Amino acid sequence: MRLRRSGAALAALTLLGLGAGSAAAGTTGDDVELGVATVEAQEVPVHAFFAYNARQDDTKAEVRGVVHGVRRVEGGTALYYSIGSPGPDSVRGAGMFLQAKDHDDIPYAWDVKLVDATNLRAYRPLRTSEGLATSVSSDLTSEGDLHVAFAVFPELPDDVTEVQVVLANGTSAGAVPVEDGALEPVADEPAPRPGQGWPALPDPELLATADPEERTFVLTRRSSDLAGDVQVEESPEQVGIVLDASVLFAFDSAELAPEAQSRLAEVAADIAARGTGEVVVTGYTDSDGDRSYNQTLSEQRAQSVVAALQPAAGGAVTFSAVGEGESDPVASNDTDEGKQANRRVTIVYSVEGDR
Structure with missing residues (x-):
């Protein structure tokens, strides 16, 4: 060198x-x-x-x-x-x-x-x-x-x-x-x-x-892609991923967009390699619209992500899909930027062994 x-x-x-x-x-x-x-x-x-x-x-x-x-x-x-x-x-x-x-x-x-x-x-x-x-x-x-x-x-x-x-x-x-x-x-x-x-x-x-x-x-490693659409926080025991809903779904939809598949394939591969225990997928929305509708949409989006991850992640882990609707915002819903940050899906899983 x-x-x-x-x-x-x-x-x-x-x-x-x-x-x-x-x-x-x-x-x-x-x-x-x-x-x-x-x-x-x-x-x-x-x-x-x-x-x-x-x-x-x-x-x-x-x-x-x-x-x-x-x-x-x-x-x-x-x-x-x-x-x-x-x-x-x-x-x-x-x-x-x-x-x-x-x-x-x-x-x-x-x-x-x-x-x-x-x-x-x-x-x-x-x-x-x-x-x-x-x-x-x-x-x-x-x-x-x-x-x-x-x-x-x-x-x-x-x-x-x-x-x-x-x-x-x-x-x-x-x-x-x-x-x-x-x-x-x-x-x-x-x-x-x-x-x-x-x-x-x-x-x-x-x-x-x-x-x-x-x-x-x-130590905890934090990273994101250049656009800030995907954020990862990793410790030796756990990985937490936050995906902007816009990279996964069209507006007001729970059907995964074609480009979402490659993003989720990378996550599934890591889960298959070292994931353990339960993988928790949680959907969130902003506060626009009816609270009940937002709750349902967040649940459906979480279920869609689980359906994409599960076949490729192997049988060493279990999955749960959770919807939080407009609860637990990470930013103010008074601005467009805040609403976008609140529309998200998180994937949290434990990892076994050091990478």
Whole structure:
């Protein structure tokens, strides 16, 4: 994989001791191949680059760095990364990132996260009986240098092959592969420079004092199509889909339009692949017209959607069709836009296993 020589990449390579003409594995022209760089005769993995300004303020020091790896180790998952700043604020902008001091306006090492976007889980560094399992150093005084840091997170499931690395201020370093084993050799210093070894990780017995569940968080994914006609909210346990009634039915009709079939076929395929339990389909209308008529129309529309989904969804789930009529509006019925939002069909189902 190649990365265009962005400012972050060039700056991080320079801080690694690799200028524009130096040898990172596969460097050609204006591209940097992510892989292995040789720094002071030591092979240094390079998986991603990142850059951000301290305190999210463009006038503050720019912090730059390199992600070296996410590794399965005994008792947890270790993230190795280098961090530094080229200017006179390097100690405050980057060095203090690794210091265990109480400054509310400085993002510290505890702010790093691993995100499993496939299984919708996020992980923060483990909290052991002696504190967070992250780098702590007050010796970062070499202006312009990168220093290697670590953070140890809960053990990842066996099927997780890559994660997103998120640093301070929400800065993402992209997807990084999950590999096995701690990096070696281990340095004597707590925050060595790249090429001088890797920081020592906490003892597995200390990591065992942490509660991994406390540092694991469930995520919710929200998405929609470009027109906003289909909205999806997904957690590891449940999927909820909201379809604008206009993409399914003609006005005042409960007969599915031809173009609705492809939309519902995608939903049915997902239900067949991982759905479990009951699939609840609910129809809603706006408040125009007679309340009793709206109730009947919403029930008929829900039944039409069930009839389309059920044959393709397989026999592992059951279906129910519910009509709510004009009750439970999501917007005001005083505007055309609000009425359109209220005319909808929702499909809610549980999912079994991580995607």
